[in-house]
Amino acid sequence: MGAVMYATPELEPADKAVLGEIEDMRRDLRYRLAEPHRWDGQLRRQLQARAIQGSNSIEGYRASVEDIESIMLGEEPLETSRAVASEIAGYQQALTYVRHLASARSFAYDRGLLNALNFMMIGHHHDKSPGIVRPGGIYVRDSATGEVVYEGPDAEEVPGLLDELVAWLNGGDLDAPAYVRAAMAHLNLVKIHPWRDGNGRMSRALQTLVLGRDQITTPEFCSIEEWLGEGRTTYDYYDVLGEVGRRRWGPHDETLPWVRFCLRAHHMQAQRVRRRLAEAGEVWTLLEEQVDAEGLNTRCVSALYQVFVSRRLRRSSYQADESLSQGQAARDLRELAARDWLTPYGETKGRFYAPGPRMERVKADFAARTAPLRDPYRSAL
Structure with a gap:
């Protein structure tokens, strides 16, 4: 052939x-993913x-x-x-x-x-x-x-x-x-x-x-x-x-x-x-602690995590992820914006939420810890 x-x-x-x-x-990834x-x-x-x-x-x-x-x-x-x-x-x-x-x-x-x-x-x-x-x-x-x-x-x-x-x-x-x-x-x-x-x-x-x-x-x-x-x-x-x-x-x-x-x-x-998977657990736990300390609903962690890994969040995606009504999702996001976790931009269908000052600090802290990836062939060849 x-x-x-x-x-x-x-x-x-x-x-x-x-x-x-x-x-x-x-194999390590598969082992970690086996637990939801x-x-x-x-x-x-x-x-x-x-x-x-x-x-x-x-x-x-x-x-x-x-x-x-x-x-x-x-x-x-x-x-x-x-x-x-x-x-x-x-x-x-x-x-x-x-x-x-x-x-x-x-x-x-x-x-x-x-x-x-x-x-x-x-x-x-x-x-x-x-x-x-x-x-x-x-x-x-x-x-x-x-x-x-x-x-x-x-x-x-x-x-x-x-x-x-x-x-x-x-x-x-x-x-x-x-x-x-x-x-x-x-x-x-x-x-x-x-x-x-x-x-x-x-x-x-x-x-x-x-x-x-x-x-x-x-x-x-x-x-x-x-x-x-x-x-x-x-x-x-x-x-x-x-x-x-x-x-x-x-x-x-x-x-x-x-x-x-x-x-x-x-x-x-x-x-x-592998780095993202490990970071996801650490970030989620940190955000859960913050949400709990501020008396917010636990579901808000989902919205905060999304703006941690991304540049923006839309109300409809948060609503779908957490199976919420439009009103519930909108109220949660307004509350997170009021506490400087999110910053809203745009109106109606074009409205989205970017990281607010507090989330920017969290993102900067994790970015500072990131080590460069290792080229495996530099040591293997």
Whole structure:
């Protein structure tokens, strides 16, 4: 099968050491997540929003985490354009399906599933044949220069290549670590480039699905899409795809640089998620103590936690999170604003609450404690 698809590489001792650390962190995460906490729902939602933000920003569709959370809750975003909101909503729908598929008892990869996920992502682009294999050639261009940096395989080859990929997903290299198989699924799908649009996002979502099916942890906790969408990492992502994938479809077995890039990303993101999980418990406990000391209803902690992890809170999301009436939610938020925990902005549908002076001090205190993440390969290589 290696002659048809890009081949899974043999790991070197340094890669195995990094992989071992990743697996240790993921097992720890799974253990911590086994016990339910009040903040779990908000943390999961934010992680999914950050994954959506990362994957879409790579394609040039930029939106704030806060607006993405609003879209996820069925609300109108405050800043994001309608066109970008459509991209976000489509990707969120696909990732939600990935989350369900990760735990489905009866499951197998097939070409129809991949086409369906593509349709969910770009179904609003009727002119791009969503969910249908492209009828002609495809060229990836450098957005700055217009130069063709990659040419996909001929359209006639694509159905057969997708069948090969599906067969591999169901039965190929099953003894390889899940992180390695997920990376290779990403590489092969993005290089086949089977659709007219959405190929990069599809490949990143497939990587997340492969990991989710391995039951390491839930998709929002194992995705590296947030990490890939940040600053210099996005350029590194394109660079390594170009280095390993070259300028035309041409499978080979020199794929270790790509797998190594993905392992580094998993390690860095796992560090970050583990830190957020630990911080969530500490922050929630601190806010509970403050709310209790001030005689406020315990449910107010949910609103305060949201503005701790985010730049803003909307009444409707707090109302939904705590199953409140509109009046109850509005009264709670007014009270928190009166006590300088929140600062209100805007009116009617555009109204939102940002951190007030007291919350800003809490956020600054935690930010000052944050240590830089550790690059695992600096010591492993």
